[in-house]
Amino acid sequence: MELRSQVLEGELLHPDTGFASARTRLEQRWDPLTGHASRLVSSPDELFPPNTYDLARLAEETRTGCPFCPDLVEMVTPQLAPHVWPQGRIRRGRALLFPNLRAYAKHPSVAVYDPELHYLPLARLDAALVGDNLAAQVDFARAALEADSASTWVSINANHMLPSGSSLFHPHTQGAAHPQPTTMQALLAAVPPERFDDYLATERRLGQRHLGGTGTIEWLASFAPLGPAELRAFLPGVASPVELGGDRLAELAHGIVVALALYAELGFESFNLALYGAPPGTAGYPLNLRMLVRSNLDMPYRSDATFLERLHWEAALDLTITPEPVAERAGDRFRR
């Protein structure tokens, strides 16, 4: 497989050199699975500076009245319908799952990692917290499918901290079971199975972005990311989160924790994650995950989503967080 990219150069008169002629350079890349393009841009200054915002203080400011904290969570969060889950809410370890009041899907869920943990910096997310949370989401999706066999498109997602789109400070994940795929689920499910194999084999051979495997799950820094520091994981042999057994869930949780520790090291505290399910039993489709970081809250705040990301569906990436340096920082931590 050829990983498609193109370098494009331009010219301007630069103010730092008395307006002498200077070259500009960008590299455009195309994702080998969906064809989405991405721009790696040489930037004169750091557009994604490490976090300096006092998140602990913001945590204290948002703690009073938080609907996911222990005082309120049982009173103000909804319960699942009895035919889906008779106990109303799903508990796994410290995780607590309930339906989302905002119906982003036919069956939308919210799973709080732990009602006691209103503030959860990325470095403190461990395999038990992530594993129990994922297990609660899998229980929910299985129950939703049992109750409504048409809602076969399952995803598990995260908005972590405010820049990611989360409306509440208290860390949580969101699940969805829906009768229709999201746009990205449809694009991924249309990829021929051998193309996933080719992509992984190519990255394994090139080595630059291949981060290794944790057993049965392979991790990559994306060739053409949708956003900064994007990582991808591929789980061959399962198409939907509902097919994930205990061992693979634990392995996936471990990989996510490793990725989040890397993000914390890089100075980020906000991320998005999506685990894209296809209908259970879809032949050859590997369940796969994407995660990326979001701008820090520092003032003046700059969103990482510009007209390019929102309206052209094409990410522009500042040089310091392009795929290869991220892979280099990841080192061997994903290899088992």
Ligand SMILES: [Zn+2]
């Ligand atoms: Zn809270």
